[in-house]
Amino acid sequence: MTLVDSHLSLEHGVAVMTFARHDVRNALTGTALVEDLLAVAEWVNGCDSVGALVITGEGSAFSAGGNVQDMAQRKGDFAGDAAEVSARYRRGIQRMTPAVLGIEVPVIAAVNGPAIGAGFDLANMCDIRLASDQARFGETFLSLGLIPGDGGAWLLQRLIGYQRACELTFSGRIVSAQEALALGIVLEVCAEEDLMTRALEMARQMASQPRQATRLTKRLMRRAPEMRLDDFLDLCASFQGQCHQDPEHHAAVAALLTRMKR
Structure with missing residues (x-):
């Protein structure tokens, strides 16, 4: 399997997918990251050697979600009229949601830095979220005059309840790793340098099960x-x-x- 904008490794039953587009803060649009995620999901489900998957980002961000420069220039995923953009969502980023939710092994998001917009929603598609103390989380779509187009409104309320999900979604505010822990968005907060050690430790324990x-x-x-x-x-x-x-x-x-x- 060839990935375009990510790295993939497999050791002791644990697969690690690392987004490698730190030049655009691992944005999910305007890159091949969604296609990479679809390929990895299919590979994991067909590979009996994988017992757990860790998803993380290279550089300072986990994922900035949509590429705001592309939005401003109305290009790429955001080009064209309403019908064209809608079709591109269905054929593009919306395919990520059922694919990630359908991964058959435990999936741990090792959130190394900001997870914003669709990047936050991607983390919420995973079974477990571990956060670096440098992580930040935001359901920021309304701040850009958009709705959570990848299913975020469905995901977040199931994670933290309707009322709290409404507050975060309607305000668009950014929460720290510690507040995310208090809200139940993340399971643990680690020092930045300890994040992957902890994620791999947890993943290996899960991968050791039948x-x-x-x-x-x-x-x-x-x-x-x-x-x-x-x-x-x-x-x-x-x-x-x-x-x-x-x-x-x-x-x-x-x-x-x-x-x-x-």
């Missing part, structure tokens, strides 16, 4: 809020039947019994 059961559990976690309990329990029974046939389950049970005999 792979098939982890992927099925991720599907359950994503489906649970949208399903009736009886339907959800039926799905659990189906997935559990698969797990009981998995050699990793048999090995884990045997290892536990060995430890109990010591």
Whole structure:
């Protein structure tokens, strides 16, 4: 797989995707980052060697979201009339949302710096967010006379509740890493130099779990809020039947019994 504006590595079951367009603060428009994300999501879902994915940014920003210079010049993703721009959203950045939400392994956003607009929304598509003390977060679309066009209004209220999501979205204000922690947007705040160490530590622990059961559990976690309990329990029974046939389950049970005999 060839990525244009990102770096990808895989070690000990942990894939790390690093945005490498620090010249434009890792903007998601006007770059190939969305296409890179789509390619990585498809690769992860088809690669049994991956047990967890970390997404981070190179340079000072995680992602600045939309390229404001392109907006000002009405070029690239923002060129043309309303119908053209709408079609470009559907064919472009909106493809990122279901792709990232559909990644079958745990996804950790290691937010190294500002995550603004669509960059904030991308972080919220991940399962877990760890923040550098240099990170900042903002649902800033209204400040530019725009709406969250990539699904941010759907994501944020599910993360922190309707009222808090409204306050952040309607004000467009930027919050610090520590406030993001208090709001429940991020799980932990780390010193800048410790962020990737902590993200990799967490990712390796998750990647050490049985792979098939982890992927099925991720599907359950994503489906649970949208399903009736009886339907959800039926799905659990189906997935559990698969797990009981998995050699990793048999090995884990045997290892536990060995430890109990010591």
